[in-house]
Amino acid sequence: MTLGDYIRDSQIWKSIFRHPAPYDRRNRVVVMLTNFFLHLHPVSVKKQGIALSYTWCMGGITFFLFLVETVTGVLLMFYYRPTLEHAFNDILALRDVTTLGIMREIHRWGAHAMVITVWLHMYRVFLTGSYKPPREFNWVVGVLLLVLTLLLSFTGYLLPWDQLAIWAITVGSNMARATPFLGHEGPGAQILNLGGYDLITNASDARFILLGGRFVGEATLNRFYILHCVAIPLVVAGLIAIHFWRVRKDGGISQPL
Amino acid sequence: MNPHPDLTPDVIRGIGWLYLLLFAMNIFWTVRSYKRQESVGRLAAWAMYTVMLGVVGVAHVTVQSGSEQFLIRMPVWFKTLIDAGAKPQYYFALSIALFAAVVWLREQLVKPTVSWLILNGMVLFMTLSMTDYDFRQIVGKPDNVPIVSMLFIVAFFTWLYFKRAVDNDQRIAAGKPLFEQEDNEKVLVWPDLVYTEMICMVILTAILVAWGIVLQAPLEEPASASRTPNPSKAPWYFLGLQEMLVYYDPWMAGVVLPSMILVGLMALPYIDFNKKGNGYYTFNERKFSVLTFMFGFLPLWIGLIILGTFLRGPNWNFFGIYELWDVHKLVVLNNVNLSEYFWTWMGQPLPVAEAGSSKFLQIVMILKREWLGLVLVAGYLGALPMVMAGTIFRKFFMRMGFIRYMVFANLVLFMACLPIKMVLRWAFNLKYIVAIPEWFFNI
Numbered sequence: 001m002t003l004g005d006y007i008r009d010s011q012i013w014k015s016i017f018r019h020p021a022p023y024d025r026r027n028r029v030v031v032m033l034t035n036f037f038l039h040l041h042p043v044s045v046k047k048q049g050i051a052l053s054y055t056w057c058m059g060g061i062t063f064f065l066f067l068v069e070t071v072t073g074v075l076l077m078f079y080y081r082p083t084l085e086h087a088f089n090d091i092l093a094l095r096d097v098t099t100l101g102i103m104r105e106i107h108r109w110g111a112h113a114m115v116i117t118v119w120l121h122m123y124r125v126f127l128t129g130s131y132k133p134p135r136e137f138n139w140v141v142g143v144l145l146l147v148l149t150l151l152l153s154f155t156g157y158l159l160p161w162d163q164l165a166i167w168a169i170t171v172g173s174n175m176a177r178a179t180p181f182l183g184h185e186g187p188g189a190q191i192l193n194l195g196g197y198d199l200i201t202n203a204s205d206a207r208f209i210l211l212g213g214r215f216v217g218e219a220t221l222n223r224f225y226i227l228h229c230v231a232i233p234l235v236v237a238g239l240i241a242i243h244f245w246r247v248r249k250d251g252g253i254s255q256p257l
Numbered sequence: 258m259n260p261h262p263d264l265t266p267d268v269i270r271g272i273g274w275l276y277l278l279l280f281a282m283n284i285f286w287t288v289r290s291y292k293r294q295e296s297v298g299r300l301a302a303w304a305m306y307t308v309m310l311g312v313v314g315v316a317h318v319t320v321q322s323g324s325e326q327f328l329i330r331m332p333v334w335f336k337t338l339i340d341a342g343a344k345p346q347y348y349f350a351l352s353i354a355l356f357a358a359v360v361w362l363r364e365q366l367v368k369p370t371v372s373w374l375i376l377n378g379m380v381l382f383m384t385l386s387m388t389d390y391d392f393r394q395i396v397g398k399p400d401n402v403p404i405v406s407m408l409f410i411v412a413f414f415t416w417l418y419f420k421r422a423v424d425n426d427q428r429i430a431a432g433k434p435l436f437e438q439e440d441n442e443k444v445l446v447w448p449d450l451v452y453t454e455m456i457c458m459v460i461l462t463a464i465l466v467a468w469g470i471v472l473q474a475p476l477e478e479p480a481s482a483s484r485t486p487n488p489s490k491a492p493w494y495f496l497g498l499q500e501m502l503v504y505y506d507p508w509m510a511g512v513v514l515p516s517m518i519l520v521g522l523m524a525l526p527y528i529d530f531n532k533k534g535n536g537y538y539t540f541n542e543r544k545f546s547v548l549t550f551m552f553g554f555l556p557l558w559i560g561l562i563i564l565g566t567f568l569r570g571p572n573w574n575f576f577g578i579y580e581l582w583d584v585h586k587l588v589v590l591n592n593v594n595l596s597e598y599f600w601t602w603m604g605q606p607l608p609v610a611e612a613g614s615s616k617f618l619q620i621v622m623i624l625k626r627e628w629l630g631l632v633l634v635a636g637y638l639g640a641l642p643m644v645m646a647g648t649i650f651r652k653f654f655m656r657m658g659f660i661r662y663m664v665f666a667n668l669v670l671f672m673a674c675l676p677i678k679m680v681l682r683w684a685f686n687l688k689y690i691v692a693i694p695e696w697f698f699n700i
């Protein structure tokens with residue numbers, strides 16, 4: 001009996017893993033059914049459906065990057081304080097003195113990569129026609145996830161609180177000012193007026209709601225921090241669950257009909 | 258003659274590594290040619306090219322002193338030529354032409370030698386361009402590195418798509434089974450899929466860590482509300498939208514058009530009634546949808562991001578890839594509204610309500626001033642879909658039914674409104690089709 005066999009035969013091991021090691025065909029099936037982390041997968045798939053030149057692996061990579069962003073992001077949250085006083089200096093310290101400050105680099109590059117991989121995933125799903133019936137709705141969920149990925153990246157862009165950050169967010173959020181009806185420089189906003197008082201002003205329009213102020217300031221930092229670290233990730237996690245569940249229920253990974 | 262700090266030994270050595278990368282790539286290719294027993298002439302050509310790259314690469318990497326007597330650079334006349342022709346209309350026309358060429362010549366493009374030559378050409382062009390100071394400044398910005406790699410990655414996957422699609426189209430034409438249907442028995446997920454996933458995760462982690470070590474995440478000066486950088490750019494993935502601001506007001510470019518992109522994407526599966534091409538790569542069986550999507554994704558989305566990132570400098574002026582980002586560059590701009598064109602052509606002044614006239618009269622005069630533009634826009638979105646239903650989209654109209662067709666036609670028209678406005682701007686200096694700044698309503 002080798003050491004490996006001894007460990008796998010122990011009561012502790014057996015209590016954690018609900019199945020024998022996947023050495024034979026039967027146990028390779030069982031492992032997929034009894035392991036929490038593997039049960040997202042089916043037991044067997046068509047060979048061409050998982051070929052790299054077919055799927056490009058981009059959906060999986062995007063999910064993995066989401067996990068990387070979650071882990072590095074949580075680690076960064078232990079260190080970073082979203083206030084005007086500390087935000088920039090904390091990032092500076094992460095760069096220059098903090099042990100494992102590389103988490104910030106990984107977080108930022110991972111975020112850029114995730115934006116690109118999510119586009120490529122959409123590109124591939126389109127090009128293989130995988131949005132066609134019965135998978136229409138899952139494509140819609142995917143579009144929502146695409147938007148949320150961009151919003152995650154956009155809200156995170158502000159947090160370093162350097163020139164790059166606030167001006168990129170200023171340029172981006174200036175658009176909200178021109179929202180039809182809801183922005184104070186948007187067409188139709190003048191109509192929303194009660195007894196001579198404008199309902200939509202620069203202190204009550206879509207941009208104000210987004211920024212928590214008339215310009216990008218401390219309230220914005222707080223708002224974006226909560227959106228970036230809590231609100232959007234929760235929604236994304238929920239939609240990812242739906243997205244994966246629908247992949248399985250809509251006939252598995254895309255294949256010729 | 259050279260106003261910029263030039264090639265330091267560090268930069269030259271960096272460029273040398275790019276040559277060595279090309280060298281390594283072409284060793285592989287030469288060996289491949291040898292194994293495939295290609296003709297002696299070809300083999301010799303590849304071998305010579307490879308050796309040359311190796312020599313050049315080593316010469317660069319081992320360089321001790323900088324630049325002046327040095328070596329291989331992008332010729333000045335070429336850079337001048339590129340910069341002289343740097344205008345958004347040329348860039349856009351070129352990207353459309355490139356897109357058309359890729360689709361048109363797809364069967365040639367997917368041949369291994371052709372694609373290998375193109376890849377070599379792209380990397381060589383990048384390498385040579387790196388000898389230019391201004392090019393290095395833009396491309397080497399840490400936040401821009403992912404965009405450069407995105408360019409190569411998107412090109413690669415577009416190529417891969419065409420390779421698989423051309424193969425399948427030939428199979429369909431010959432009545433043979435699809436590539437995806439051959440050798441397609443069921444396999445167990447453990448080990449065939451979970452191992453792939455694990456290897457993928459390991460490689461990705463390695464890439465991210467290496468990337469994090471080599472390139473520091475950007476951190477500029479502390480935020481200051483009083484110092485506006487020039488240019489002020491949105492995050493890179495929104496630069497296509499920022500580029501639209503040149504042609505449309507924020508309410509269109511920043512709100513309506515992005516919303517239409519999302520609505521269009523979500524509506525896509527309900528519009529595309531074509532049952533073919535589900536679960537395999539093909540071009541011929543779904544030409545229209547692939548071309549429309551690719552047009553939106555490649556020249557309009559990716560193309561405008563590249564434009565916004567690399568070619569838009571201070572004051573959002575257009576700069577060539579080898580051009581200094583000069584804050585004082587002046588571009589003559591005299592854009593004219595359609596209503597101004599119209600009333601000048603009529604030989605009348607613009608209709609204006611007299612001071613103190615009633616609110617109603619003011620509205621009437623504004624509508625009178627802009628009537629032509631309003632009619633054109635209404636016709637574009639209201640009448641044109643019906644005209645197209647009877648002509649070019651007749652088949653679509655019959656298959657889709659009224660509501661579905663109207664949604665489809667309007668989405669297509671919204672997508673087309675960007676290139677249309679671009680062309681109008683370049684050809685007639687047209688500023689707004691409808692210009693009602695009084696109501697923030699400019700189109």
